[in-house]
Amino acid sequence: MNAKNQKQQSGKPKTAIQPTREENYAEWYQQVVKSAEMAETSAVRGCMVIRPWGYAVWENIQRGLDDMFKATGHQNAYFPLFIPLSYLEKEAEHVEGFAKECAVVTHHRLESDGEGGLKPAGELDEPLVVRPTSETIIGATFAKWIESWRDLPLLINQWANVVRWEMRTRLFLRTAEFLWQEGHTAHATKEEAVEETLRMLEVYREFATNWLAIPVVTGEKTKGERFPGAENTYCIEGMMQDRKALQAGTSHFLGQNFSKAQEITFADQDTNIQHAWTTSWGVSTRLIGGLIMTHGDDDCMIMPPRVAPSHIVILPVLHKEETRDAVLAYCEQLAEDLRAQTYDGRPVRVEIDKRDLRGGEKSWQWIKRGIPLRAEVGPRDMENDAVFVGRRDRGHKEKETVQRQAFIDGIGAQLGEMQDAMLAKATAHRDENMIMIDTKEAFYAYFTPEREGTDKQPAPIHGGFAMTHFSGDVELEEQIKKDLAVTVRCIPTEGQGLPGQDEPGTCPFTGKPSAGRVVWAKSY
């Protein structure tokens, strides 16, 4: 069904994109990615082109996180894209976990196939794996760098692309190639390594909450969901608007598994040779998918100001030739004054859209991109020394005239308010859809879609985060996954104020004792 048909179909309000979230959430997501001009599919299967408006978001994410990594003592470095196959083979669980999704380079040149085409030639002695993650190649380097306890801790981060040959891909959420950062650290003691793992988990929580306005639950993964080769995996889990969970970042305590596999050893203060304790942690362009699914609405994207590529667009109303130059000059001055203001410790990011397009069309394009503020400026505003302002997290007709100077002076505060409002809204949605469940029947009912009307279609959006006691049986978790496609998202870490989290109780599925509640949900 095309947009036109849908528009004519009924009296419902016209939305900037179709379908609405309620009608078809998965399709809505794809329309946002496309219509907000963030990314598109490419000629290469499973790989995306990140467009300037989407890439600018990634640059802001990088900047914010990188500052936090530096502030916690980490340094950036860069390691090879290619990993010798033998490296990957060293850690048994690790290989098993990644083997199925590795791209492998077997040749190093091309030659003519005699029919006008090219064929690979020069077979490599040892195949190279395109990194799916860099524990092994960085571990091998660490083994060379570390000799003494004085070399520890070693705190390294890499910004890079990785490749995981996934069966099914979705822009930003799961692509064959994606951009991410991976932190890798080595420590003298287990305690220090665990502390590092939790420190970076907290950095991720802080970033997701205060930069992306995505409220997250932090916690530990169950054995079945753990990173291949890790002792413990911790994660941040956000709730999307369809109430499914999105794993938005992970932090792994790797114990001595990788240091033993790769001989990362050091001489301690008693001259004994010891294996180091390592960690790794990462977030990826998937965060942008989380941003879309947390904040977007039926009119497309809404950017939290802190990571928005631009904060405000000035839309000059230029159709009268005699006022054109004056309006433009007024807009230029306004832009200059706004840029002199700061938000989040940096100059306000301002655009002027002078393109010769119809006002409505232009305005809708910026609405779809999710820019926080739109200022329409025409002769009338100029006469009143005012601007006509719309805020993206409010209705598109809810615009108001503001005195120019008051608007300029208040822009930083207004962006801050919008950032806070977005977090508050997302948090309320999360809290509304978080429930404590104490019986197996109630649990199964909660995750079984309700049928509505006569068409027998499952309710498209249902469920949420269910907190139950849990005995920890791997088989039970498997069974529930099979029955309902629901998994334990995490065993929440303490002190998040989650209801009943730390109270002991009884597992509703097995009747066995349980130390505390875990979070169950369907997930991406």
Place this chain on the structure above:
RNA sequence: CGGGGUGUAGCUCAGCUUGGUAGAGCGCUUCGUUCGGGACGAAGAGGUCGCAGGUUCAAAUCCUGUCACCCCGACCA
């Protein structure tokens, strides 16, 4: 990798059942009228119908294979 669906103009799609040599809307270009809100009129450009075979006098249409994308599973950040 299993089940389902779709590939036709830049985009969204019709045409396929019943084979006869390419259509619409949007977008784009030009001109005019408009313009505080996703305009209207006129003219114009644009496609070897995903790809490869086969059947046929003739294939977008029928058959086989193949590739890509989407949805549901399995896998996963």
